[in-house]
Amino acid sequence: xxxxxxxxxxxxxxxxxxxxxxxxxxxxxxxxxxxxxxxxxxxxxxxxxxxxxxxxxxxxxxxxxxxxxxxxxxxxxxxxxxxxxxxxxxxxxxxxxxxxxxxxxxxxxxxxxxxxxxxxxxxxxxxxxxxxxxxxxxxxxxxxxxxxxxxxxxxxxxxxxxxxxxxxxxxxxxxxxxxxxxxxxxxxxxxxxxxxxxxxxxxxxxxxxxxxxxxxxxxxxxxxxxxxxxxxxxxxxxxxxxxxxxxxxxxxxxxxxxxxxxxxxxxxxxxxxxxxxxxxxxxxxxxxxxxxxxxxxxxxxxxxxxxxxxxxxxxxxxxxxxxxxxxx
Numbered sequence: 533x534x535x536x537x538x539x540x541x542x543x544x545x546x547x548x549x550x551x552x553x554x555x556x557x558x559x560x561x562x563x564x565x566x567x568x569x570x571x572x573x574x575x576x577x578x579x580x581x582x583x584x585x586x587x588x589x590x591x592x593x594x595x596x597x598x599x600x601x602x603x604x605x606x607x608x609x610x611x612x613x614x615x616x617x618x619x620x621x622x623x624x625x626x627x628x629x630x631x632x633x634x635x636x637x638x639x640x641x642x643x644x645x646x647x648x649x650x651x652x653x654x655x656x657x658x659x660x661x662x663x664x665x666x667x668x669x670x671x672x673x674x675x676x677x678x679x680x681x682x683x684x685x686x687x688x689x690x691x692x693x694x695x696x697x698x699x700x701x702x703x704x705x706x707x708x709x710x711x712x713x714x715x716x717x718x719x720x721x722x723x724x725x726x727x728x729x730x731x732x733x734x735x736x737x738x739x740x741x742x743x744x745x746x747x748x749x750x751x752x753x754x755x756x757x758x759x760x761x762x763x764x765x766x767x768x769x770x771x772x773x774x775x776x777x778x779x780x781x782x783x784x785x786x787x788x789x790x791x792x793x794x795x796x797x798x799x800x801x802x803x804x805x806x807x808x809x810x811x812x813x814x815x816x817x818x819x820x821x822x823x824x825x826x827x828x829x830x831x832x833x834x835x836x837x838x839x840x841x842x843x844x845x846x847x848x849x850x851x852x853x854x855x856x857x858x859x860x
Contacts, residue, residue, distance in 0.1 A: 537596040538687060540694040541588050542670050550577065551584035553594070556643065561599060569597060590698035591691065616650075617658035624659075626827050630689040630820045631682060632659055632667055635829040638678040638808065642669060652681075659683065670694055674773065676788075679706070679812025679829040684820075692820035697770065702817040705852045706765040706775055707753075707831070709809035709838055710784035711799055713761045717752040721778045725771045735791070736773050738781065746771040748778045753849050756842045760787065760802070764813075764849055775810060786810050787838070803841050804834040811835055814852035828852060 545553055554566055563584075569575045570584060574597040577588060588594070612620075619637070626633040636642070641651040656667045667683040670693040684690035696702050724743030725736040736743075747768040755761035761784065765775050776792045779785055785793025787802065787809040798805045816826045831839060831846070839846065 535598060539594050539596060540668070540670070540684075540687070540690045541590050541592045541594060542672065542694055542697070545588070545590070545672075548588065549584065550575075550582055550586045550588055550594075553588055558596070558599065591694040593691065612655040612658040616655045620655055620658050625680070625829060626825065627661065628821075630685055631693070631825065632661075632685060633815070633825075633827045634659075634681050634683065636673055636678055636681040636812075638676050638832050638834070641675040642672045642681070656683070671697055671770070673812055674776075674808075674810075676808040677706075677810045677812060678832040678835075680704075680815040680827055681812070682815065682817070689820040693817070696817050700768065702815065703853050704767055704770075704812065705814040706767070707811045707813045707835075707849070708763045708765055708775065708779065709787040709835070710761050710763055710779050710782070711759075711787055711793065711796055712784035713755050713758045714750065714752055714763070714782045714784050717761075719750060721748045721750065721781055722746075723778060723781050725774060725777055727772060734772055736771065736777050738777070744771060745769060746774045746778065748775060750778075750782070754842075754844050759799070760842065762839075762842075762844050766853070803837050807834045809835055809838060813849075816853060826852070 539557070541553070545556070551563065551566060554561055566575070567584060570582060573581050576582060576595040577586065578592050579595075620634060623634040623637065624632060625635050636652065643651055643653045653669060659667045663685055665686050667685055668687070668690040670682055670684050670690055673679065673681055682693060684693050723738050723746055724740050725746045726739035726743035728735045728737050749766045749768070751764045753762045753764050763779070767774050773792070776786055776789050780792045785797040787797060787799075788805060788807045789797045789810070790806075811831060812829065814826065814828045816824060819825045
């Protein structure tokens with residue numbers, strides 16, 4: 533990188549320390565060098581000097597100075613492979629001058645990390661579509677969660693979209709298959725979640741004292757007796773693994789989610805019981821150019837197979853945001 537960048541903080545990067553943000557996005561930048569850049573004012577947040585331990589918020593703008601002496605492998609993504617470009621082009625659900633919306637396949641990480649070399653962020657040059665700027669991530673989905681993912685095509689669009697996520701003027705709808713039948717069949721989960729340290733990667737647990745508030749509305753769309761249920765889920769907040777943890781709080785872990793549901797998440801006799809059944813079905817958000825954009829993503833193949841196995845009809849949930857959270 534040979535020029536100054538100004539990068540907006542994405543919704544899912546909010547409320548973390550500035551040094552962790554750099555570890556996440558520039559893993560080749562050592563802590564000592566970051567401290568020097570901070571002391572000399574070369575790294576700034578919203579135009580102001582910052583410290584490594586400062587908490588950042590969605591929509592803030594981080595100034596990143598030239599880091600040209602880092603090897604490209606440490607901070608620049610390699611050129612995407614032709615087959616990855618073709619995959620991304622097939623996944624595009626919406627494209628205009630400001631926004632790209634893709635249908636992220638399950639199994640593809642959004643950003644890199646330990647032992648994660650193949651990820652969406654490394655492929656974004658394949659979605660330029662002739663634009664000078666590289667598309668920018670403005671929110672994230674878990675590796676194994678499929679569905680609607682929004683990218684900004686400019687810094688201005690990224691800032692507008694990050695504000696929309698921060699100010700909760702977006703609406704997100706997820707579909708999930710859960711093991712068991714929630715009681716009651718519809719309602720609101722208000723359970724604070726805290727991140728847990730450890731070598732097993734990101735994980736959260738209920739913690740009313742130290743956790744951050746997390747709110748989810750849910751509705752049972754259909755069910756197969758008491759064995760499994762199809763839920764429509766609308767998160768009001770955007771905590772890490774919120775829906776996965778909240779479904780466990782209902783006593784109905786998401787099908788395939790062994791990380792949170794343990795063995796109960798893998799019932800015998802159910803197709804694809806080892807694959808996570810969580811899908812970002814639809815997203816409604818204010819468009820940077822005006823008006824409102826609503827995008828829907830089709831079910832991935834393993835979930836479509838499960839729907840067919842239990843005779844669930846996708847048309848039962850024809851209106852994506854009907855009768856869940858109160859309209860803002």
